[in-house]
Amino acid sequence: MNSGHGILLTLAGFFGVLSLFAIGGGNSAVPEMHRFAVDVEHWLSNQQFADSFALAQLTPGPNIIIVTLIGYHVAGVIGALVTTLAMCGPPAVLAFFVGGAAERFKGAAWHGVVSRALVPVTIGLTAASAIVVAGTAGYGWMAAAITLGTALTAYFLPVHPLWAFAVAALLGLSGLM
Amino acid sequence: MNSPSPIPSATEPEASPCQATSAAAPQQPRPSLAELFVAFATISLSGFGGVLAWSRRMMVEERQWLTPEQFNETYALCAFLPGGNILNFSVILGLRFRGALGAIAAAAGLMGPPLLLVLCVGAIYAHYGDVPALRHMLTGVASAAAGLMMATVAKMARPLFRSGTVTGPVIAFATFASIGIAHWPLPLVLAVIVPVSIAAAWVRL
Numbered sequence: 001m002n003s004g005h006g007i008l009l010t011l012a013g014f015f016g017v018l019s020l021f022a023i024g025g026g027n028s029a030v031p032e033m034h035r036f037a038v039d040v041e042h043w044l045s046n047q048q049f050a051d052s053f054a055l056a057q058l059t060p061g062p063n064i065i066i067v068t069l070i071g072y073h074v075a076g077v078i079g080a081l082v083t084t085l086a087m088c089g090p091p092a093v094l095a096f097f098v099g100g101a102a103e104r105f106k107g108a109a110w111h112g113v114v115s116r117a118l119v120p121v122t123i124g125l126t127a128a129s130a131i132v133v134a135g136t137a138g139y140g141w142m143a144a145a146i147t148l149g150t151a152l153t154a155y156f157l158p159v160h161p162l163w164a165f166a167v168a169a170l171l172g173l174s175g176l177m
Numbered sequence: 178m179n180s181p182s183p184i185p186s187a188t189e190p191e192a193s194p195c196q197a198t199s200a201a202a203p204q205q206p207r208p209s210l211a212e213l214f215v216a217f218a219t220i221s222l223s224g225f226g227g228v229l230a231w232s233r234r235m236m237v238e239e240r241q242w243l244t245p246e247q248f249n250e251t252y253a254l255c256a257f258l259p260g261g262n263i264l265n266f267s268v269i270l271g272l273r274f275r276g277a278l279g280a281i282a283a284a285a286g287l288m289g290p291p292l293l294l295v296l297c298v299g300a301i302y303a304h305y306g307d308v309p310a311l312r313h314m315l316t317g318v319a320s321a322a323a324g325l326m327m328a329t330v331a332k333m334a335r336p337l338f339r340s341g342t343v344t345g346p347v348i349a350f351a352t353f354a355s356i357g358i359a360h361w362p363l364p365l366v367l368a369v370i371v372p373v374s375i376a377a378a379w380v381r382l
Contacts, residue, residue, distance in 0.1 A: 019260050021363050023371075026261045027326065031356045032363035039360070047316075051306065054318035055298050061221045061291025062228060064261040068292055072299040080296055088288060091260020092268045096280055098258060099269035115257055117378035120345045121370055123333050124352025130326035131357040137319035146317055150324025155331050164321045172317025173310055 007075050008082050010041070015067055015086035022091070024122030026064030030129040033070065034136065043074045050136040058165060064088070146171055206242045208274055210282040216240060217267045217286035228263045242274070263287065344377040 014036055022029040030053070037043045044052065052073065056066035064087060071083025134147050146168050153159055208216065216235055224231040229252070236243045243251065255265035264287060271283030305311055337345040348370060355366045 017364070021367055022259050022261070023367065024256060029363065031360070035360050035362065047312070048306070050319040051302065051312070051315045054315040054322060055302060056295065057318060057322045059291055059295045059298055060224060061294070062261045062263050062287065064264070065291050065295045068295050069299050072296060077296065080299065084288065084292055088260070088264055088284070091258060092264060092280075092284055095255070095258050095260070095265040095268040096272055096277075099254070099272050113378045114375055115253070117371070117374040118257070120337060120349035121352050121367070121374055123330055123337065124349040125356060126326055126333070127330045127349070127353040128357030130323045130330060133319055133326065134323035137323060138316045143316060143320040146320040147324040147327070150321040151327035151331070154325050154328035161325060164325060165318045168317035168321030169314040170317070172313040172315070
């Protein structure tokens with residue numbers, strides 16, 4: 001078992017590295033968070049991971065705030081701060097330096113190539129996040145119906161996420177899950 | 178809301194690294210550290226389930242710190258970099274307007290308030306997480322969030338399939354399968370797929 005400092009180091013190391021692999025935003029990193037936190041380290045159960053994801057969606061602010069909840073769950077307030085800094089620090093430093101130099105490579109051909117190359121990867125990662133979250137949220141027919149119903153509605157209509165969450169929370173509460 | 182304080186004369190010379198873009202150069206907005214902090218805190222706290230729409234409204238329409246073109250350009254750069262897009266956005270804008278301190282003020286405004294909020298949420302969950310009613314509601318919300326992501330994926334994938342090339346869909350599916358179904362580690366998968374995807378995009382150039 002990890003000692004107190006050991007677990008903070010593990011949190012910092014894992015999320016610090018993960019932050020630089022989060023291509024196309026924080027949601028891309030959700031499957032890897034799940035793999036490590038639930039399957040490898042057993043910090044959270046499937047249910048707790050899904051709950052954390054839901055709570056992060058319900059809290060205003062960037063969705064990446066899910067890492068704060070994971071850190072809090074693992075090591076309290078210190079864990080939350082360490083995890084948040086680890087997830088935000090490396091990309092912020094990178095953005096800081098690239099942002100200063102961005103003018104120089106704005107029109108460069110490789111920039112366009114890399115951007116285009118990352119699009120299908122981002123799509124694949126987002127799809128993986130969706131399936132991982134759906135898989136952890138619950139296996140009942142109601143959970144599946146909510147996922148499918150929301151997907152279809154949001155695809156064809158401009159749905160505000162809060163409405164979708166409110167309806168889904170009520171359906172969940174109705175005890176059918 | 179205070180307006181972006183129009184300065185009638187030209188802005189301070191030390192603050193303009195780039196040449197004037199046109200003869201009729203609009204004055205360069207130069208929000209203070211406090212304004213940066215407040216703007217990003219506001220974006221953060223009003224943005225449920227994604228903050229892109231809110232950041233555009235604030236930056237382009239309300240404060241007019243960016244033109245629509247500048248917003249698109251900056252946001253494309255942020256999406257290109259790893260990590261949360263909006264976090265990158267706050268750092269780059271803060272840096273552009275107020276240097277290193279501006280970057281810190283903007284990022285702190287973005288992350289600080291939700292951090293405190295989510296800590297309260299976490300503490301409440303630690304006490305009441307086992308209450309069945311809460312459980313069921315959260316399961317519903319997580320299911321809906323998964324559905325929203327699926328809709329996003331479908332919308333993003335449309336141009337990919339319309340483009341007529343096979344490589345895009347193949348790479349998207351390979352990424353999905355190796356991460357979402359096989360549950361392989363993300364760094365390993367990206368170390369293989371990203372170079373392959375770049376090579377494919379380069380050949381098509």
